[in-house]
Amino acid sequence: MTATFEAFQTRAAAVSAEVHRFATRHEGLAFIECFLREVGVSEAPGSGALWVDGSFLEGIGSAHVTSQVPGVSFEVTREAAAVAKVGISQLDWAIAGTGTLVQDATAVEKRLVSTLPPIHLAVLGTERILADFNSVLQRLQPEQINYIAFITGPSRTADIERVLTIGVHGPERLIVVVVDDFEKVTA
Amino acid sequence: MHAEREILFRESAAAALLDPQLRANFRRAMDGLISKRQAQFPDPRDLQELRDLSTAIRSRSLLRLPELLEQLEASCTKNGIQVHWAETCEQANELILGLLRARGAKTLVKGKSMVSEEMHLNAFLEANGVEAIESDLGEYIIQLDGETPSHIIMPAIHKNKDQIARQFSQKIKDAQYTEDVDELTAMARKVLRQKFLEADAGLSGVNFAVAETGTLCLVENEGNGRMSTHVPPLHIAVMGLEKVVADLESVAPLYAILTRSATGQAVSTYFNLITGPRGTDEKDGPQEVHLVILDNGRSRIYADPELRATLRCIRCGACMNHCPVYTRVGGHAYEAVYPGPIGKILTPQMEGVGVRHDLVHGSSLCGACGEVCPVEIPIPEILVRLRREATHSDPNSQVAGKGTGRLASEDWTWRLWAAVLKRPTLYRLATWFATRLGGALPVGAPLLREWTRTRTQPVPARRSLSERMRAEGGSHD
Numbered sequence: 001m002t003a004t005f006e007a008f009q010t011r012a013a014a015v016s017a018e019v020h021r022f023a024t025r026h027e028g029l030a031f032i033e034c035f036l037r038e039v040g041v042s043e044a045p046g047s048g049a050l051w052v053d054g055s056f057l058e059g060i061g062s063a064h065v066t067s068q069v070p071g072v073s074f075e076v077t078r079e080a081a082a083v084a085k086v087g088i089s090q091l092d093w094a095i096a097g098t099g100t101l102v103q104d105a106t107a108v109e110k111r112l113v114s115t116l117p118p119i120h121l122a123v124l125g126t127e128r129i130l131a132d133f134n135s136v137l138q139r140l141q142p143e144q145i146n147y148i149a150f151i152t153g154p155s156r157t158a159d160i161e162r163v164l165t166i167g168v169h170g171p172e173r174l175i176v177v178v179v180d181d182f183e184k185v186t187a
Numbered sequence: 188m189h190a191e192r193e194i195l196f197r198e199s200a201a202a203a204l205l206d207p208q209l210r211a212n213f214r215r216a217m218d219g220l221i222s223k224r225q226a227q228f229p230d231p232r233d234l235q236e237l238r239d240l241s242t243a244i245r246s247r248s249l250l251r252l253p254e255l256l257e258q259l260e261a262s263c264t265k266n267g268i269q270v271h272w273a274e275t276c277e278q279a280n281e282l283i284l285g286l287l288r289a290r291g292a293k294t295l296v297k298g299k300s301m302v303s304e305e306m307h308l309n310a311f312l313e314a315n316g317v318e319a320i321e322s323d324l325g326e327y328i329i330q331l332d333g334e335t336p337s338h339i340i341m342p343a344i345h346k347n348k349d350q351i352a353r354q355f356s357q358k359i360k361d362a363q364y365t366e367d368v369d370e371l372t373a374m375a376r377k378v379l380r381q382k383f384l385e386a387d388a389g390l391s392g393v394n395f396a397v398a399e400t401g402t403l404c405l406v407e408n409e410g411n412g413r414m415s416t417h418v419p420p421l422h423i424a425v426m427g428l429e430k431v432v433a434d435l436e437s438v439a440p441l442y443a444i445l446t447r448s449a450t451g452q453a454v455s456t457y458f459n460l461i462t463g464p465r466g467t468d469e470k471d472g473p474q475e476v477h478l479v480i481l482d483n484g485r486s487r488i489y490a491d492p493e494l495r496a497t498l499r500c501i502r503c504g505a506c507m508n509h510c511p512v513y514t515r516v517g518g519h520a521y522e523a524v525y526p527g528p529i530g531k532i533l534t535p536q537m538e539g540v541g542v543r544h545d546l547v548h549g550s551s552l553c554g555a556c557g558e559v560c561p562v563e564i565p566i567p568e569i570l571v572r573l574r575r576e577a578t579h580s581d582p583n584s585q586v587a588g589k590g591t592g593r594l595a596s597e598d599w600t601w602r603l604w605a606a607v608l609k610r611p612t613l614y615r616l617a618t619w620f621a622t623r624l625g626g627a628l629p630v631g632a633p634l635l636r637e638w639t640r641t642r643t644q645p646v647p648a649r650r651s652l653s654e655r656m657r658a659e660g661g662s663h664d
Contacts, residue, residue: 015456078418078471082384098454108465108472111417115410133439142435142460143266143400147417150458155410158450159325159341161212161348162219163368168324168376169383170410170457 001126004096005178008129011099015153016166017174021126025056028179032121033068035175036086039119042071047085050076052109054090056123056182076109087113088121093136094129098152101176102136105149114151120171125182195522196545203516209345213517216344220508223451241444242563244437245499252489255398255431256480262401266463268476276306279481283308283423284315286477290421292317292387298407298415299323300392301339301502302425302481305524320382322411327375331358337518339525340449340504345517379411389415393426395441399434401462403478406445408456416461422473428480429498441501444561448503484537490585493572497532499562506556506566512549521546528556532569540577541591547573621647
C-alpha cells in the first residue's frame, strides 16, 4: 500500500497537487481544520468553505467541523460555490500511475466544489489508490454514472507562449488528504 | 477545363515567411512541444505498440461506423442525452440556434470545439442575436481580436505575451497593462468566470463518444470544459461523426496517446465522462444535454477505403508541431479551419480538392507527419492521391471537386510531351534543338515559369547521349 501511495504522491506532486497522508480520519480532520484556518476561512463574505458531506465525517459529524472552523458550510449551491474560497469533497478512487483522482460526480455539488473555488481539498482512503486507469474503469459502471470526473492536479493552461500557468478556470490549488483508516467506514 | 483556382496558400505562406515575429513565436512553441512529446515516449517500441493499438481501435471503429453511430444514438437516448443529426454545417447551426431559442438562451459559453469552428458557429449565432463566448484561454484571446485558431490545440500560439498584453489592456475593461503571464491569465479568468455564471447555455466538443454506454468523453486542462458542461442549465455537445468508438476499453489507449502526442502530458488535468443530464432530484447542473453529430463531407470521405484513414484523426496536432512547413508559416497561412498536414488532407476533401488544390501541393512530402501521427494516418500518401484527384476525374472517385484543379496550360504541355516522345523523328529533332539552343532559353520562360519558380531551370547538355555514343563509340548492350 505504501508503495502505491508513494507512487501516487510523486505523480500528483509532479503536477502541482499537494498530498498529505494520515493514519486516522481524526488526524486528517485536524489537518483540514488547521489548513482552513491557515488560508483564512471565516464567515466573512468570500471566505467560506463548502463541504460536500460524505462518509469521511461519519461518527464525527458536520457540527463538529462548523464549531471548530466557522465559515464551513455543508449547504452546496451554485451561488455559494461561486464565492467560496475552499471546496471540499470526497473522492472515490485515485490512480497511482498518473497521480489522478477519480470521482463519481453525478451529484453536481461535487463538481461545483471541485471547479469553482480557488482551492479544492479532496479526501480519499489510502486503499482507494489503484494502479492504473483500467483498474478504475473495472470498478466503475460508467453507464450508470452520469458524470465521472478524472482530476490530475490543479487547473492549468499553457495557451500564452506555452508558459505553464496554474489556476485558469478551475482551482489553483489541489490539496489531497489521504487517510488510512477510511475503509473501515466506507466498506 | 481551367477551373477557378484561388492560389492562396503560396501567397499567404510567402507573406508569413517574411514576418520574423510570427516565425519566432512558432519556432519556440513547436520546439517545446516536440521535446515534451519526445520525453513522453522514451522507448520507441512502447510508442509503436501504443500507436499500433490506437490505429487498430480507430480503424475498427470506422469499419463499424454506421452501426456504432446507431448504437451511440440508442445509448445516449436511453441516458437522457438528446441526439441530433446534421448533414451540413448550416443544418447544425440552425439546430443549435433552435435549441437555444427554445430555452430563450441569449448567451452561450463555449468550451473548445474545432467542429464549431468548422461550422463558423460563433458568427452565425452573433448574426442571430446570441452571444457566443469562447472560454478556453487561447480561444478567448483570438476571439478578442476576431481571429481564427492558428493551431488546433494551442489556438493563440501565433501571439507572444507582449502582443497579448497590449490586446488585453486595450480590450478588457479596467485592465492594467502587464506582461506577466499569471496576471494575464487571472484577467481572463475574472472576465470569463462572470460569463460562466451568467450564461444560459454551455457548448463543448467531444473527444470520444462511446457507443456501448452513450458516454461523451471530454479532455481538457483548464477546467473551462467542466464549467461549460455543468454550470449553465443547458449543455450542447457537438462532434464530427467519426468520433465514435465501440466501448470504454477503447478509450484508455486513445486518451493516453492523445495527451502525450498533443501537449506531452501523461494525462490531461481533467478528463470528464458525461453520460447524462442531472437527475430529477438534483437542483443544479444541466437539465438538458444535447449531442449534435455533424457529417459535413465525412460520409463521402468514409466511402473511399483509402481516404477513410483521414477520419482516424484524434486531433492531437502532432503533425503540425513536426511539419517543416507549418512550423515556418504558422496556421493562418492555410486559410482553413484545420491547418497543417491534417488540414491539407481534410480541407480539400471537405471543401473540394479543386478549390484547395494549392493546399495539397503545399508540402515537401518529407513524411514527418505520417511518422508522428498517433493513429498512423498516411498523410503523405493521401496528399499524393489528392494531387491526382485534383487533376483527374476518375468515375469511381467520390472526392469532392475531383478534376477541377486541372490547368489547361499544364494539360497541353503534357500532351505535347507525349506527342514528341511517341515520334522518334520529332524526338530527335527536339533534342537537337534543345542541346543546341536550350542554353539560350530565357529564365522564367512562360510555360516553364510555374515550374522554375521554386526550382533551378535545367540547362540541357551540349550533346545528347545518343550523339555522344555515336561520336565516341560504345554500344547499347
